[in-house]
Amino acid sequence: MTLKRKLILICFLLSVIWLIVLLFSLSSGTFELTIFKDFNSLSEIDRKVLFGIRLPRILMASIAGGTLAVCGAALQAMFRNPLASPFTLGVSGGASLGALIAIRLGLTQSIIGFSIISVFSFIFSIITILFVYSVSKVSGVVATGRLLLAGVVMNFLFSAFILFIQFFSKFTESLHTLKWIMGSLDIIGFSLVWKTALLSIPACLVLLSMTKDMNIYSLGNDVASSLGLDIRKMELKIYFATSLAAASVISVTGPIGFIGLFIPHILRITIGVDNRILVPCSFLLGASFLTTADTISRTIISPVEIPVGIVTALIGGIFFLWLLIKSKKEVII
């Protein structure tokens, strides 16, 4: 089977999975409602719930999950390390702090369609990536230990700042922020969906256009540049694109962890390491995964909705533990 066929086949399968997840998710919720019945028999309220509340939320989950997974795959390629992700690098923390500062300062306006919250979020993410990258690189090679340590330290620092801001907030504000910090897809209407997509989809397309370069890059800087790759240009593009994509999502949903880490990882184990297949498939699987996680979060103890970040962190945490135990036998980390 040629690679092209493999790509088309796997993408088709993953798209079918996503569609099934979408239909399933549309039909589940506190409000008893299924779309598997005559469309005309739906009442006005039914339609509002389906298309005004559930559909935008599912689309948001798909965009957020897909984007975070693509960011993870791209960052892993750039750091040449399977443990890089927006979450482990501290980028999620940075993006959250940036967004929170903008929210607290009351900067909810937007400039030419982009909210200032996203802009703050983006600035903080890119500073974090640049910092972690330069700290973890020793004589041209990213050292795994330094990388993870730098990421953890950045996360702690950002958490401290976030808690500090929390501490001085009014009770109602604080509760709202807390829910956001835990990662939540609780949105109403499509406007936030389009605003997020406007930034994250182009950024993801830039990353998708670089998948061949990511393969070459894995041969090391010297060999990669002898194969025609402009290393600096590629690194800059990945810095900007991943920061923009992650920030556009996180400024709306809050930091939703681990998707960027384990979606690419699972795919690497199952379909191989070629980034031309891995990156697009990461988007599709990430979209299905976060939509599923969100459906679980809003139905498992219905009518109470638990923040989706808790669900993904639980699954991600268990996954990480499994990785640790497995890596004892087979050196992955």
Next chain:
Amino acid sequence: MNSIISACNINFSYLNVPVLKNIDLSIERANLTFILGANGAGKSTLLKILCGIVRPGTGNVLYNDLDIKKIQRGDLAKKIAYVSQETTFGFPFTVKEVVLLGRSPYIGRFEFERDSDFQIARGAMDLVGISHLENRIVNKISGGERQLVSLARAIAQEPEVMILDEPGTFLDLKHKSTIFSTIKKLTYETGISIVVATHDISSVMNRLGSTILLKDGEIFCSGKSEDVLTEPNLSEIYETDVKIFKNNDNLVITANPLN
């Protein structure tokens, strides 16, 4: 026009320490050129400058009389292949995937490898004798085998010039003889110009091609291998007492510390 690459007045410093000083050289077309020198003599840096991945502080490198800076990266990648001392891979690529990456200069951004690319990659693997490894994970084979994979990748690139940084380092005797006979074949049968930096003097000692001796970032002497590789010259660049003995066609080198 007998030289394919020439460098004039190359100077290079790293962190204000001069690494290369006033290097002038030319690499002959369809010939083997060895670069010898003690550790830290500047061999690796010189190789990277010759294939255009490091820009010299001063001076120019010409490829076919064209300034290398003015050639597009993608075009240069079809002409000059580079094999580094050791390659580590962050991800579990298979041997075949790595060798196929040698075809990437010929493949567009959104294209996949064609059948002809697979054939060329397979031919390259056959040539260095690693076909049986094609589906193995490149991180899980031996260091020596990995070097053969890198060489196959460079061959798949179908370059006019191949620049190899210490290709024999991790190889046992069998693999070492494979690699050097492949290099000879590529040079004298296929007509590729090959530059090899090496410590392994014995492999140079059948006195093929030409040799450049580097000492402290300067060219100590250069010319036909049989003229350059003499006891006094080697003793001088390695700062040790080198003796050369002849055994049939092979030469045996011994080194004794001075004093």
